[in-house]
Amino acid sequence: MIVLDQVSYQVGRLPILKNICATIEKGGITALVGPNGAGKSTLLSLMARLTPLKAGRISFDGINLSKTPNSEIAKKLAIMRQDNSITSRITVRELLMFGRFPYHKGNPGQEDHEIVEQTLKQFNLAELASRFVADLSGGQRQRALVAMVFCQSTDYLLLDEPLNNLDMFHARHLMGLLRQIADEYKRTIIIVLHDINYASAYADSIMGMKQGELVLHGKPNDVITPQNLQRLFGVDAKIVPVQNHKLVMHYV
Numbered sequence: 001m002i003v004l005d006q007v008s009y010q011v012g013r014l015p016i017l018k019n020i021c022a023t024i025e026k027g028g029i030t031a032l033v034g035p036n037g038a039g040k041s042t043l044l045s046l047m048a049r050l051t052p053l054k055a056g057r058i059s060f061d062g063i064n065l066s067k068t069p070n071s072e073i074a075k076k077l078a079i080m081r082q083d084n085s086i087t088s089r090i091t092v093r094e095l096l097m098f099g100r101f102p103y104h105k106g107n108p109g110q111e112d113h114e115i116v117e118q119t120l121k122q123f124n125l126a127e128l129a130s131r132f133v134a135d136l137s138g139g140q141r142q143r144a145l146v147a148m149v150f151c152q153s154t155d156y157l158l159l160d161e162p163l164n165n166l167d168m169f170h171a172r173h174l175m176g177l178l179r180q181i182a183d184e185y186k187r188t189i190i191i192v193l194h195d196i197n198y199a200s201a202y203a204d205s206i207m208g209m210k211q212g213e214l215v216l217h218g219k220p221n222d223v224i225t226p227q228n229l230q231r232l233f234g235v236d237a238k239i240v241p242v243q244n245h246k247l248v249m250h251y252v
């Protein structure tokens with residue numbers, strides 16, 4: 001369980017996050033949605049301790065994030081950030097093995113190799129395993145980065161817009177895979193999504209942020225309403241039920 005307790009953040013005098021309080025249950029997928037600049041990436045970055053927390057408290061399974069050594073955090077949570085340019089000449093397979101670093105400390109064993117090979121298959125990356133990450137297309141690189149995060153075998157996976165650059169097939173494949181990871185491997189996934197329909201179709205809960213505030217938090221079918229779409233995005237759109245999910249027809 002993740003507890004966000006009165007989390008605030010400001011840059012200079014500019015408030016970026018305002019008193020965020022939330023409890024995210026263990027297991028399942030939580031989608032973080034909201035307009036550009038709402039503070040989603042900042043919140044994820046604070047949760048991963050990439051940005052130091054200055055106000056409030058964040059805990060994972062009762063462990064206070066601010067008071068835990070990096071080596072312990074690295075086995076508890078893994079993050080894929082939005083800005084993930086990789087310039088060094090490493091292959092996809094090496095990237096995944098890098099994700100295992102908190103366990104093998106530079107000396108991978110049989111289990112590390114098995115996990116990497118299995119993950120390459122799971123993420124449809126076997127054919128790209130020997131390619132340099134820097135030479136991949138944006139979407140291929142994105143998939144490799146999510147696979148690296150998965151390889152870290154952490155309870156919590158924080159993913160900032162992993163569907164960026166993915167085509168229809170790979171976006172759907174990745175969301176299906178994340179669903180499987182949550183269900184079968186009992187991992188907890190917090191994912192920033194811009195497409196609310198993927199949140200509706202694959203997430204267990206949605207947190208909606210706007211102007212640094214958490215304005216809604218609940219099950220997709222409860223929070224996807226015309227009023228909330230208007231409040232969050234300023235959009236009037238028809239909502240259509242499809243296979244028990246509410247899909248937002250915001251294209252027309």
Ligand SMILES: Nc1ncnc2c1ncn2[C@@H]1O[C@H](COP(=O)(O)OP(=O)(O)OP(=O)(O)O)[C@@H](O)[C@H]1O
Binds near residue numbers: 034041
């Ligand atoms: N270091 C910084 N200095 C100044 N402003 C910042 C800084 N980091 C973030 N901000 C501002 O904080 C706000 C929230 O940014 P953040 O990237 O968290 O939003 P987001 O919801 O992830 O947006 P997007 O959907 O566009 O990726 C934005 O207005 C951004 O300009």
